[in-house]
Each structure stands twice: as C-alpha cells, then as structure tokens.
Amino acid sequence: MPGTRRPPAVSNAALMDAIWDSLAGFYGDFTSAAAEQGLTSSQAKTLTVLRRGPASMRSLATTLHCDASNVTGIIDRLEARALVRREPSPTDRRVKNVVLTDDGVRTVETVRTGMLATHTALDALDAGDRDALHALLTRLFTPHERGPGTPG
Numbered sequence: 001m002p003g004t005r006r007p008p009a010v011s012n013a014a015l016m017d018a019i020w021d022s023l024a025g026f027y028g029d030f031t032s033a034a035a036e037q038g039l040t041s042s043q044a045k046t047l048t049v050l051r052r053g054p055a056s057m058r059s060l061a062t063t064l065h066c067d068a069s070n071v072t073g074i075i076d077r078l079e080a081r082a083l084v085r086r087e088p089s090p091t092d093r094r095v096k097n098v099v100l101t102d103d104g105v106r107t108v109e110t111v112r113t114g115m116l117a118t119h120t121a122l123d124a125l126d127a128g129d130r131d132a133l134h135a136l137l138t139r140l141f142t143p144h145e146r147g148p149g150t151p152g
Contacts, residue, residue, distance in 0.1 A: 032113035037107055042066075046074050046102065047083060047108040054090065054097040076152055083107055 027041070034044030042064070049055060049063050057075065061068040075098055078084040089095035100108070113119075126135065136138035 007072055025121075027117075029115045029117040029147045030111070033111045033116075036114055037111055039107070039111070041068075042074055043078055044108070044111050046071075046078065046098075047104055047111070050084065050098060050104065051108055054087075054099045056095050058095075060098060078104070 030044065031041045034041055037044070039047070045064060046060060049060060055063070057068060058069050060075075061071045065072065075084060075086070079086065081103075082101055084098050085101055086096040087099055089097050122130070
C-alpha cells in the first residue's frame with residue numbers, strides 16, 4: 001500500500017548500540033592521540049571546537065556541556081601552552097573570545113592525524129559508503145545537538 005511504512009529491520013536499541021560502539025572506539029582513539037600531545041581529552045575537544053572559529057567562553061561551555069568554571073581552567077592551561085589566546089569580542093567588549101593560535105592549529109591537526117584506528121576504519125570504506133555515512137551522520141543530529149566537542 002503506498003505511503004505505509006514498513007517496520008524497521010534494525011531496532012533503535014541495535015542502532016544505539018552500534019553508535020555507542022563506534023563513538024567509544026572513536027573517543028578512545030581521540031583520547032590516545034590527545035595524550036600523545038600532552039593534552040587531556042577536554043583540552044583536545046576544546047581545540048577541536050575552536051577549529052571551526054573563535055568562540056566565547058559561554059558558548060564553549062554550552063558546546064562542551066560543562067560549567068563555565070571548567071572552561072576557564074581548560075582555557076587557562078591551553079593559553080599557558082600558547083595553543084589559544086583570548087581576545088575581545090568585536091561586538092561586545094565585555095566578552096572574551098577564544099581563538100586558536102598557529103601552534104594550536106598544528107596541535108589539533110596532529111591529534112586528528114594521530115587517530116590511526118579511526119583513519120584505518122574510514123579508509124576501509126569505499127566512496128559510496130563514505131558518502132552515505134557522511135549524509136547519515138549529518139542528518140542524525142543538528143549541529144547544536146552533536147555533543148561535547150564533536151572531535152573530528
């Protein structure tokens with residue numbers, strides 16, 4: 001009958017388990033690559049978020065799903081390593097934006113390059129599978145719902 005939907009072949013529980021397993025592998029790979037650069041996963045997630053452009057401390061706290069005081073500590077430690085800098089917002093001088101430095105850009109790219117298990121898994125996909133995976137992942141959650149740091 002046109003317009004009727006057939007029941008899914010794979011349950012939500014099975015899909016959630018597959019997503020969980022994929023994320024656990026990705027996150028473990030990310031955490032290991034970050035540690036090789038002397039970063040905690042929270043610091044590396046922050047650098048990853050900042051790859052997309054400057055962000056206010058408040059927006060970082062929202063994106064990373066943590067308290068603003070935690071973000072302050074993370075940024076303090078990244079700033080001490082010259083991986084980020086704070087600068088006044090062009091639209092509100094009371095707000096400080098956090099910006100990656102050139103060293104920060106190099107460091108986050110080194111972390112991403114060091115995710116060997118993830119690269120190996122992705123390299124095993126053919127072009128059609130890569131396109132399909134990308135399309136599905138970008139449809140699955142809207143950007144503000146993707147979760148902490150969205151490494152990668």
